[in-house]
Amino acid sequence: MDIILKARKLTKFYQMGEVRVEALKGVDFDIYAGEFVVVLGPSGSGKSTMLNLIGGMDTASSGEIYFKDRPLHGAPEKVLTEYRRNAVGFVFQFYNLMPNLTAYENVMLSVEIAKNPLKAEDVLEQVGLADRTDRFPAQMSGGEQQRVAIARAVAKNPEILLCDEPTGALDSSTGIQVLKVLRDFNRRYKKTVIIITHNAAIAQMADRVFYLRDGRVNRIEKVANPVAPEEVSW
Numbered sequence: 494m495d496i497i498l499k500a501r502k503l504t505k506f507y508q509m510g511e512v513r514v515e516a517l518k519g520v521d522f523d524i525y526a527g528e529f530v531v532v533l534g535p536s537g538s539g540k541s542t543m544l545n546l547i548g549g550m551d552t553a554s555s556g557e558i559y560f561k562d563r564p565l566h567g568a569p570e571k572v573l574t575e576y577r578r579n580a581v582g583f584v585f586q587f588y589n590l591m592p593n594l595t596a597y598e599n600v601m602l603s604v605e606i607a608k609n610p611l612k613a614e615d616v617l618e619q620v621g622l623a624d625r626t627d628r629f630p631a632q633m634s635g636g637e638q639q640r641v642a643i644a645r646a647v648a649k650n651p652e653i654l655l656c657d658e659p660t661g662a663l664d665s666s667t668g669i670q671v672l673k674v675l676r677d678f679n680r681r682y683k684k685t686v687i688i689i690t691h692n693a694a695i696a697q698m699a700d701r702v703f704y705l706r707d708g709r710v711n712r713i714e715k716v717a718n719p720v721a722p723e724e725v726s727w
């Protein structure tokens with residue numbers, strides 16, 4: 494399998510006056526194209542920091558990170574902008590939809606900036622929202638809003654879907670619907686999905702689980718038989 498993301502001795506330090514906070518202390522990993530990876534870690538373990546580096550939103554203090562052999566460490570802002578725009582779809586805990594745009598229009602926002610987008614109607618149908626395309630976010634449930642957010646991320650046709658606590662604001666049955674949509678995207682398009690979460694239950698459906706502790710990936714586990722999203726419960 495092809496490696497889509499590779500990190501070597503990746504560190505991130507924050508300087509707070511006299512104090513240096515070591516958020517990532519030298520992380521190594523390979524992520525393969527088409528994998529479903531869950532990064533699990535408690536609060537403060539460095540999850541958001543890792544997400545920001547993988548997503549090209551921030552740059553490492555030292556070490557290396559590559560997207561398909563293209564270095565993101567030390568890359569100019571223009572390269573990172575291109576990477577964020579075309580290679581990565583983002584899904585956040587609180588959806589981040591534009592409140593004054595309908596579901597369809599929210600998805601079109603990302604279609605319009607992407608190089609090789611999918612059809613907004615098709616993606617909305619795949620997330621089960623064919624009959625909700627004209628609704629505004631305030632007229633939808635949390636689970637529906639998150640599915641619009643996933644449709645928006647997927648419509649760009651990115652190679653990586655990067656999800657930050659995607660079920661964090663949802664009850665478990667709604668969360669499972671959202672996980673199902675993420676799994677469908679992963680299996681249907683054979684695209685890489687990375688979920689960053691403190692919810693250990695989600696790890697059951699991963700191909701591999703990265704355990705982040707105190708700024709280090711201290712264990713990587715291959716899941717022998719990933720469960721279906723419907724079987725995940727928390």
Ligand SMILES: Nc1ncnc2c1ncn2[C@@H]1O[C@H](COP(=O)(O)OP(=O)(O)OP(=O)(O)O)[C@@H](O)[C@H]1O
Nearest residue numbers: 507509514516534535536537538539540541542543
């Ligand atoms: N901008 C920043 N400036 C200073 N310190 C920071 C900054 N961002 C994160 N940190 C520190 O880096 C460490 C890792 O933080 P990070 O936000 O990556 O953890 P996390 O696992 O995402 O936590 P949570 O689940 O609570 O969001 C923490 O000690 C945090 O206080």
